[in-house]
Amino acid sequence: MEQKMTQQLWYLTIKNFKSMIRDKAQLVWLVGYPLLFMVLYRFAFEEGVFALMAPGLLIAGPTIIISQLAQHFAEEKESGTLQRLVTTPVSRSTILISGLLSQLIIGIIQIVLFLILIFLFAIGDPEIINSDANLFLMFFIPFLVTFSSLGFGLLLASFVKTGGSASGIAWFIILPLQFLGGVITYPAFLPFIPTGLAVETLRSVMSFEFFGFLTFKEVVLNMIYILIWGVAVTLLGIFLFQRKTAIL
Numbered sequence: 456m457e458q459k460m461t462q463q464l465w466y467l468t469i470k471n472f473k474s475m476i477r478d479k480a481q482l483v484w485l486v487g488y489p490l491l492f493m494v495l496y497r498f499a500f501e502e503g504v505f506a507l508m509a510p511g512l513l514i515a516g517p518t519i520i521i522s523q524l525a526q527h528f529a530e531e532k533e534s535g536t537l538q539r540l541v542t543t544p545v546s547r548s549t550i551l552i553s554g555l556l557s558q559l560i561i562g563i564i565q566i567v568l569f570l571i572l573i574f575l576f577a578i579g580d581p582e583i584i585n586s587d588a589n590l591f592l593m594f595f596i597p598f599l600v601t602f603s604s605l606g607f608g609l610l611l612a613s614f615v616k617t618g619g620s621a622s623g624i625a626w627f628i629i630l631p632l633q634f635l636g637g638v639i640t641y642p643a644f645l646p647f648i649p650t651g652l653a654v655e656t657l658r659s660v661m662s663f664e665f666f667g668f669l670t671f672k673e674v675v676l677n678m679i680y681i682l683i684w685g686v687a688v689t690l691l692g693i694f695l696f697q698r699k700t701a702i703l
Contacts, residue, residue, distance in 0.1 A: 460546070460549060463545050463549050464549050464552060464553055464556075467545070467549065467550065467553030467554075468553040468556045468557045468560075469557075470553075470557075471527065471553055471554055471556075471557035471558075472557040472560055472561070474527070475523065475527060475557060475558065475561060476561070481522075481523060481526065481622075484519070485516070485519050485520070485523055485561070485565065486516070486565060486568065488515070488516075488519060489512055489515035489516040489519070489569065490569075490572070492512050492515055492639060493509075493512050493569070493572060493573070493576070496508050496509075496512065497576050503582060505576065505583065506580070506582035506583045506662060507641055507658075508639065508641065509573055509576075509577075509583050509584075509661065510654050510657035510658045510660075510661055511636075511637055511638040511639060511640075511641075511650075511654045511657075512569070512573075512638070512639070513566070513569055513570070513573065513593070513597050513657060514597055514600050514633075514636070514638050514650055514653050514654055514657070515633060515638050515639065516562075516565045516566065516569055516597070517562055517565070517566070517597050517598075517600040517601040517604050518600065518604055518629050518632050518633055518638065518650065519604075519629060520558055520561070520562050520565075520601055520604040520605060520608060521604045521605075521607045521608040521611065521625050521628055521629050521632075522608070522621070522622050522625035522626065522629060523558060523561070523608070524554065524555070524558045524604075524605055524608030524609065524612060525608045525609075525611040525612045525615060525621040525622070525624075525625050526618045526621040526622045526625070527554060527558065527612075528554060528609075528612035528621075528696075529612060529615045529616060529617055529618045529620065529621035530617075530618040530621075531554075532616055532617075533616065533617050533618060547697050548697075551609075551693060551696060551697070555605050555609070555689075558605060558608070559601065559602070559605065562598070562601035562604075562605075563598065563601075565601075566594055566597045566598060566601070567594070569597075570590075570593060570594060581662075582662060583661070583662060584661050584662060585661065585662050588660060588661050588662070589660055592656075592657075592660045592674070593657065593660060593661060595678070596653050596656055596657050596660070596678065596681070597653065597657075599649075599653065599678060599681040599682055599685060600649055600650065600653045600681065602682070602685040602689070603649040603681060603684045603685035603688060603689075605685075605689060606684075606685050606686075606687070606688030606689035606690075606691070606692050607628050607632075607688055607692075608625070608692075609688075609689060609692025609693065609695075609696055610688060610691060610692040610695065611624060611625055611628065612692070612696060613692060613695035613696045613698075614695075632648065632649070632650045633650065635648060635650075635651070636648050636649070636650025636651040636652075636653070636654060637650065637651055637654045637655070638650050638654060643655065647680070648684070649680075649681045649684040649685070652677045652678075652680050652681050652684075653677075653681055655669075655677065656669060656673075656674055656677045656678065659674070660674065
């Protein structure tokens, strides 16, 4: 039984991943939006501005995953795929986890691409990335934000019924997280939300000589707070999503 569930989970995860990457418009938006901000901040402003905003730009991509995940599940509802899956031996939890895992894979690819770009921009400019910057934390902090974004996306997916409404309504979550959390503004208006915590921590990790040094304890605590946000919204999203799919 456990092996069968694992096979079902793997099959649905791959199916969802292929479906998501086939949507070229959404994929271009997922990568193109934060990429555009990176290019604008790098070439439209002086170097110090990009150094200031680079950590936030690393977080911009993961927040857009809210729209991607919500749209995915909304389209599954709209096409009737979700209703058909619910009537099969595949459990709702397997359907749910497969959607989250496939989007998490896309999120990991996205973070790696943006890290490569920022390192290219940082060549010859130590203000952007300090020589002692921790590469693992530069990846892991945006990864935690991706996890939190999946929770927000799942919350939204519990209520919307069409892909169009999901992609539009998602920005009422994405933009406050970006602006209030200091992703594309400085400083953060609400430093205790996931994006605010992530940007503050990344600034210290990437270029602590210029933006202040957080102790190891402070870095770990901030990451724990982001994780708590992610677990809380994901659990709430799972509860609401399963409740909604139970009455499809």
